[in-house]
Amino acid sequence: MTDPQVAILQMCLFILAIFLGFPIAFTLVALAVFFGLYAMGPRIFSLLVTNTYDIMSNDVLVAVPLFLFMGYVVERANILDRLFHSVQLAARRVPGSLAVATLITCALFATATGIVGAVVTLMGLLAFPAMLRAGYDTRLSAGVVAAGGTLGILIPPSIMLIVYAAAAGVSVVKLYAAAMFPGFLLAGLYLVYVVGRSILQPSVAPKLPESETASIGVGALWWALATSFLPLAILITCVLGAILMGLATPTEAASVGAAGALLLAAGYRALTWDRLKEAVYLTCRTSAMVCFLFIGSWNFSSVFSYLGGEQVVKEAMLALPLNTITFLILTQIIIFILGWPLEWSEIIIIFVPIFLPLLEHFGVDPIFFGILVALNLQTSFLTPPMAMSAYYLKGVAPPHVLLSQIFGGCMPFLSMVFLAMALLYIFPGIALWLPSILY
Numbered sequence: 001m002t003d004p005q006v007a008i009l010q011m012c013l014f015i016l017a018i019f020l021g022f023p024i025a026f027t028l029v030a031l032a033v034f035f036g037l038y039a040m041g042p043r044i045f046s047l048l049v050t051n052t053y054d055i056m057s058n059d060v061l062v063a064v065p066l067f068l069f070m071g072y073v074v075e076r077a078n079i080l081d082r083l084f085h086s087v088q089l090a091a092r093r094v095p096g097s098l099a100v101a102t103l104i105t106c107a108l109f110a111t112a113t114g115i116v117g118a119v120v121t122l123m124g125l126l127a128f129p130a131m132l133r134a135g136y137d138t139r140l141s142a143g144v145v146a147a148g149g150t151l152g153i154l155i156p157p158s159i160m161l162i163v164y165a166a167a168a169g170v171s172v173v174k175l176y177a178a179a180m181f182p183g184f185l186l187a188g189l190y191l192v193y194v195v196g197r198s199i200l201q202p203s204v205a206p207k208l209p210e211s212e213t214a215s216i217g218v219g220a221l222w223w224a225l226a227t228s229f230l231p232l233a234i235l236i237t238c239v240l241g242a243i244l245m246g247l248a249t250p251t252e253a254a255s256v257g258a259a260g261a262l263l264l265a266a267g268y269r270a271l272t273w274d275r276l277k278e279a280v281y282l283t284c285r286t287s288a289m290v291c292f293l294f295i296g297s298w299n300f301s302s303v304f305s306y307l308g309g310e311q312v313v314k315e316a317m318l319a320l321p322l323n324t325i326t327f328l329i330l331t332q333i334i335i336f337i338l339g340w341p342l343e344w345s346e347i348i349i350i351f352v353p354i355f356l357p358l359l360e361h362f363g364v365d366p367i368f369f370g371i372l373v374a375l376n377l378q379t380s381f382l383t384p385p386m387a388m389s390a391y392y393l394k395g396v397a398p399p400h401v402l403l404s405q406i407f408g409g410c411m412p413f414l415s416m417v418f419l420a421m422a423l424l425y426i427f428p429g430i431a432l433w434l435p436s437i438l439y
Contacts, residue, residue: 010307026296036302060162071261076265098131110149119152139406154374160374164348168366172250189416231264294349328425384410
């Protein structure tokens with residue numbers, strides 16, 4: 001076999017290992033060592049050490065554990081129930097008010113945590129039963145929670161965008177600026193769908209009883225917002241504002257955000273030793289997963305490229321009659337399909353770098369490509385059979401709620417993701433305008 005054929009065999013064995021359920025990070029390292037011994041002999045061990053050191057000393061990745069810690073502390077500070085209650089009061093006159101309040105809460109809370117499983121689980125415990133008790137359609141309620149909870153991987157400060165920036169070698173700051181409008185565009189489309197359907201089909205989102213929509217004092221409403229919405233909004237604004245205005249690097253802003261989350265939790269009297277210990281443990285576990293994936297992917301791709309596999313992929317793509325638009329569509333279809341068996345971290349770290357060398361040939365801005373991928377990866381949480389958001393919700397939903405109902409509820413919101421991607425294709429300025437103005 002020639003070296004390029006061996007490289008293709010390496011990739012095929014990796015895909016087979018994924019479907020057999022082997023741990024992905026360690027499978028990557030094992031295949032890198034095995035095929036590296038064939039390709040370069042004992043030098044593979046030196047390469048393994050060098051790549052590991054380079055990844056661990058990457059300044060961009062330092063922000064990952066800090067933002068994760070900020071998110072886990074905020075998650076455990078019992079802010080969500082206060083936030084949902086105050087937003088519900090503010091939106092009580094809007095059609096589908098509970099669903100609207102759920103989406104707004106998800107969008108705001110997602111910016112503070114960026115952890116999909118946490119947001120979906122907490123809203124599944126808090127908002128989902130409330131909507132069911134109010135007579136809301138089960139599918140609509142499930143779709144609102146599952147879709148709203150995934151916004152955290154798109155809206156800054158997104159962990160996914162940091163990982164993409166490290167893999168693509170682009171500015172995290174520019175990625176955050178580019179993600180602002182697409183993220184809130186998608187959240188806006190979700191809101192338009194929910195309100196529109198509530199108006200056209202009132203039975204799926206009945207009006208709340210008069211006792212729950214009766215006017216409350218303006219002072220009481222403002223106090224509810226000031227003690228729940230405002231502190232979290234100030235924390236997020238300070239962190240994102242410092243990054244976007246160039247006052248701090250993402251790592252420095254994440255440090256301030258982590259300290260602010262501790263102060264916020266202390267202010268709500270929710271900062272206990274057990275909660276702090278759990279937040280540190282979860283931060284270490286998730287950060288280790290990301291770093292091990294980077295180490296495995298870096299070494300796997302190094303051996304793959306050394307054998308000529310990257311050149312084979314590049315030549316195969318260039319041999320197709322593709323222009324810029326068709327190249328983008330093809331890559332997004334591939335990423336969409338990969339989202340069925342894989343999580344976003346594996347797609348970003350392992351497969352997206354295969355396409356990155358082709359961006360220059362097709363004249364695609366890597367910032368724009370990253371935002372497209374981030375939008376696309378919303379679908380990996382909503383598309384059966386994997387649809388991790390649906391499984392997170394099923395784990396906390398009442399027993400009578402079927403997984404098929406949750407899957408069905410995700411479908412309209414999945415179409416909103418495709419609509420947002422289409423708008424981004426047609427109007428690239430949605431992503432690129434803000435970075436071009438700020439930087």
